[in-house]
Amino acid sequence: MTIHPTAIVAPEAKIASDVEIGPYSIVGPDVTLSAGVRLLSHVVVEGATTLGEGCVVHPFANLGGPPQHLGHKGERTELLIGPRNIIREHVTMHTGTASGKGVTTIGSDGLYMVGSHVAHDCSVGDFVVLAKGATLGGHVAIGDYVFMGGLAAAHQFSRIGRYSFIGGLAAVTKDVIPYGSVWGNHAHLEGLNLVGLKRRGFSRETINALRAAYRLMFADEGTFQERLEDVAEIHAGNPEVMEIVDFIRADANRPLCLPEREV
Structure with missing residues (x-):
């Protein structure tokens, strides 16, 4: 285990023996960091948050913050992040809400580019890419292998099927079929995601x-x-x-x- 002397790590946190915690990072008491996790620097991991094996988190990401929901009263809710995700600078992922599922789940092997956001109670599959600034509202469900373009946004409770493609700047207010390709504001179906297939x-x-x-x-x-x-x-x-x-x-x-x- 490598913990930089400027990092603040709660003694109650569960940390695997080979975790690396970089300068000025903060790890809360209800956090679990699995084997091979690397927090590069200036990373905040708080709340009831679990990072799966081999995740790499870049500077100024905030994981496990409370949901942006007026009904949240400080209840213990969770953020579960699967293995081998790359989480880039300024990414935010929030815990669930007591009135929702109580947990936000992120699958494995994803790439979350600069400034992307996963809100409370979302369910995100494996091998998902959120490009720079892509945003998920609360309760969004995303299947495996979805690519979401830069600055695109999915309205709360939206469903986005597997292998679909969301174009940059798209405003997704309706469900996207598996294998579909959508773009526009508001987003409309442009066909199948043939390139991805x-x-x-x-x-x-x-x-x-x-x-x-x-x-x-x-x-x-x-x-x-x-x-x-x-x-x-x-x-x-x-x-x-x-x-x-x-x-x-x-x-x-x-x-x-x-x-x-x-x-």
């Missing part, structure tokens, strides 16, 4: 099936519900297409990002 090694057959399902689902004929049922029937054996169908069916009360219609 190819980079992640999805087969040509899978991509073609997703494209066919997308064209049918967002066609002009019939109602959206009718088209959704047609997609589910035609592509019942395709797990990627059915992931989109199941995502939409899981919360029919949530508005969905849709393609813009020509006037």
Whole structure:
């Protein structure tokens, strides 16, 4: 364990034997730092916060601060960060709320660029990238392999499906289907995240099936519900297409990002 003499570390904190805590960092009493964690300098880790193995946290990040929620009365809530995340300068991640899930969860192997923010009660998957200044409101749920562009923002309670792409400066106020690509203010669906799918090694057959399902689902004929049922029937054996169908069916009360219609 390496702790710089200028760092302030509560004796109650649970710290693995090979953790590195850099200059002027502060570690609170209810913090757990797992094996291989590195706090480079000027990092604040407070609240009931756990950092998974191998996380690297850059200067001036604040992890585990209380939620920005007027209903929060100081209850003990948590922030759980999975292994091998890279957390860059000025990133903020807050604990949950007692009226919500009580915990904010971050998956593994993510990259959180300068000034990005994860609010209370969010659930973030594995291999997620939040570019510079990207912001998640409270209770946002993000699936694995999502890329969120610089200065984009997701409204509270939004759902963002796996492998989707959020363009820079996008204002996401509606749910984003898995494999989707959205941008704009307010954000609208621009198609599938084809670049991301190819980079992640999805087969040509899978991509073609997703494209066919997308064209049918967002066609002009019939109602959206009718088209959704047609997609589910035609592509019942395709797990990627059915992931989109199941995502939409899981919360029919949530508005969905849709393609813009020509006037």
